Amino acid sequence: MSTLIRHGTVADDDWQWIEGDVTQLVERMEAGERLVLPLAVWLAHRLRRDPPRVGVWLGPDDPLEALLPWLADIPLVAIRFPLFTDGRGYSLARLLRCRYGYTGELRAVSDVLVDQLAVMAQCGFDSFGLRADQPPAEALAALVGGLRSPWPVIAMP
């Protein structure tokens, strides 16, 4: 079972993860489920979505451009790390936070490991869906005391 850390504490995940274009999506949205959709599905449904309830998850090579006009209304953007050594998600996070001003929850998911949490936080992630084998106590400690670059990570436009 994967642990979720949000804003510095272990939290319950009240989002439902949707991997592909599944049936009855609209019905589920209308019934009030909090869904996180892959980008393509999110784009297909965005005209009917209920902003506070629908999140979107991105793969490391998904483009951000399509999201930008709606960014202010999206409550959750999750970025998938298929492997912890795939650093593309770090750039996506910095772009969303620093350039495009995203202020909602920004979550790292999938191969998310204790030893990278501090660096992820520095790039702008504020929530972490840990890989199932990662110990939550160590993760919390890493977020508080983890090593960070002292060079100011510039609030780039």
Add this chain to the structure above:
Amino acid sequence: MYRYKQADQRLVEDRVAQFRDQMTRFLDGRLGEHEFRPLRLQNGLYVQRHAPMLRVAIPYGTLAAYQLRKLADIARRFDRGYGHFTTRSNIQFNWVRLEEAPDILAELATVQMHAIQTSGNCIRNITTDPFAAVAADELFDPRPYCEIVRQWSTLAPEFLFLPRKFKIAFAGGAEDRAAVRFHDIGAFARVADDGRIGFEIFVGGGLGRTPMVGRTIRDFLPREELLNYFEAILRVYNRHGRRDNKYKARIKILVKDLTLEGFSREVEEEWAWTRGGPGCISDATFREMEAFFARHDYAPAAADDPGYLAALAGSRAFARWVERNVSAHRELGYAVVTLSLKKTGVPPGDATAEQMDGVAELAERFSAGEIRVSHEQNLVLPHVARRDLPALWEGARALGMATPNIGLLTDLVCCPGGDFCSLANARSIPVAAAIQQRFDDLDYLFDLGPLELNMSGCVNACGHHHIGHIGILGVDKNNEEWYQVTLGGREGSQAVLGRVIGPSFAAGEIPDVIADLLEVYVDERHEGEIFIDTVERLGLDAFKARVYGGAV
């Protein structure tokens, strides 16, 4: 020299604690090998053929005497009494124990050193001209910029998991002594017509499996935009560089795939967001950094010191050493001295703990306590008064570091090869030794003149064989060691890659092959023409014919 501020010191100390914790978790099984690997690599720790190897960063190749003494101390206590200076001006310890690596890092932290990002898919140690700030041809000192980029790139959170390693070099002289066109980013000092300071930026250079000469992506980048622009390049690379095949993951492949124009467009678009913004380096930062590297305070010294002139006239050996190992200094009465780590019979770049201590002492006596490491794997004393040269020479001779061969055939560049490295296809050290033994006649070496020979034990090209006038590459054919020879490579402003002359050779044949190549040169050279110029004038055929007897 740069002196750590509190934040720098805290960073290296915290890093030791972090790595100690990671090592403990790895050793007791809480951290898997797969998860530990990139963490240990980003702390310079490789698992090698015989033992783990620790690569310690020497930022832009500058060392203080007390730091070199600490390296000697580490060599004695944690290794077998020596270390290996690399072509990226770092030092490697080849016989460390895995579990002692955190202790070594703790020792390094006491002298403002570390092993951060000396390996792994991240921004590596920044390199520069070993003659920075003392070369007569210098436009401006590149080290303040190296230090700014070092600080920015250390733990730069966005760029710790790039598609592949990323190397940056700066050069400040009219002549490029840092091989900037063979780096992922190369920055070459430029002063604009209106006096503004900046850099010509090269991108996509590198050796390895697919060698390429870096191409100019910007003729002039104002210095305040360095980090904005580098960040733009790195971001484009991080997002779009290939991750499916590690042999195609360097930025040079992305530049090739997108074309220089296409890549440049992406970078410009990215840079447009930050250009002129808060990421510009402030004048205050430049001033602060420049103060660390303020010009050394040279006491007046006579260019024609009588003792020095007497030694020159009285000792042929000293005169030879001056001819090869002493370079012009921008200051009258001073010289730049290169201590050779290329004595015949010693693996190129290796130095014993005693030599390191000895060099530290020489540096304190004669060079304001400062030492540089060159990418040709020698040590440089940058601030030596000419009147001190005879005494320094005696000291260097006592250490076995006065071989008068800088820039000559036996000053060859060589990776550790198959004797140590688990990547290597072939050994390089014994072949280097055979070449040095065969050509150890000083009269002949001096007659041959400037000649660069580089050897790598595999295509990863740590010995930079592509840019040697003569290059030797170890290859594996049916589990046997063979050696491919390239000719015509060159670094500097006329950078070009060497070309393979033909089928490869057994190790024992290499000295004869080199002898053949040299014979062609001696037969065909014009008055005053150096080896590489003869190669360029004649082309490869004459050399091939001599080596292969017309059979190719």
